[in-house]
Amino acid sequence: MIGSAINITMSNFLIFNIFLIVAIAIGIIISTPVKLWLLKIWRKILLLKKYWIIVFTFITISFGGYYYIFQKFQLNDLSNAISIYNNILTLLFACIVGYFAFLQLQEGKISRLENEGEVYPQNYSYVRALQTYSELYSIVPNNHTYITNSLELQLILEKNDEFDKLFQELMKNCLEKEEKLIYYYLLVLKHFFTLHMGEYESSIKQYLEFAKKENITSINWNFNHVMNSPLFLGMKQDRKDEFMKFVNYARNQHLGNSKDEFEKEYLT
Structure with a gap:
């Protein structure tokens, strides 16, 4: 009877985990584009790693509890003690499952929003894209x-106004030099769109000085969202050409002496 109770508990535990792994695998396949599978799978692996660490600890403590019961209780009371202990373990395991189910739902939501955040700008849905990233x-x-x-x-x-508020938080989250370079790019973009020429030139100078100081030759950024936006397309051609010089420099796409000429224009 005692062995049967333990076997039932462990069987339910194993069945649940099999269903959990299958459900996660199906979720990855259904909800994720092929090109993002590896990234999503890696995230799931990290989540499952945390899950199995806690489960292993739970199992170890559980068997310790069974050992204690067998050592301390008489044969007449053993069945009741194990029954109560099984109920306690079931409740604790349900809490663990609930916690990781919540994490799984949150991870699924993040993955969905990231996919939408990539797609919306391509369809010129900038408002929806901003809502998604917010x-x-x-x-x-x-x-x-x-x-x-x-x-x-x-x-x-x-x-x-919203930009100014959030921009103050950005530097707190710039840990790598490449991230700090994006900070200076956004400063350039702000002054470009607001037509503040003095600040625009000053921010480009800051960008160049930082890039040269840190020996960064190009920025990891997709400028297409800006260049395809109605705000950019509606600007005068000479302004757009001026900004494209900066973009080409940031992408390290200058040909011949144009890179040196661009640096000379803003650094001297």
């Missing part, structure tokens, strides 16, 4: 990518 930022406030994408979209949509 929601992502509310879930993971210290994520540099969510902040910078939100900031660029705010500038595209001319939400300058």
Whole structure:
């Protein structure tokens, strides 16, 4: 009877975990584009790693509890003690499952929002894209990518007051030199869109000085969202040409002496 109770508990435990793994695998396949499978799978692996660490600890403590019961209780009381202990373990395990189910739902939501955040700008849905990244930022406030994408979209949509508030938070989340370079790019973009020529030239100088100091030859950024935006397309051609010089420099796409000429223009 005692062995049967333990076997039932462990069988339910194993069956649950089999269903959990299958459900996660199906969720990855259904909800994720092929090109993002590896990234999503890696995230799931990290989540499952944390899950199995806790489960292993739970199992170890559980068997310790069974050992204690067998040592301390008489045969007449053993069945009741194990029954009560099984109920306690079931409750604790249900709490663990509930916690990781919540994490799984949150991870699924983040993945869905990230996919939408990539697609919306391609379809010129900048308002929806900003809403998406704002929601992502509310879930993971210290994520540099969510902040910078939100900031660029705010500038595209001319939400300058919102930009100024969020921009103050950006430097706190710039840990790598490449992230700090994006900070200076957004400063350039702000002054470009607001037509503040003095500040625009000054911000380009700051960008160049930082890039040269840190020996960064190009920025990891997609400028297409800006260049395809109605705000950019509606500007005068000479202004657009001026900004494209900066973009080409930032992308390290200068030919011949144009890179040196660009640096000379703003650094001297």
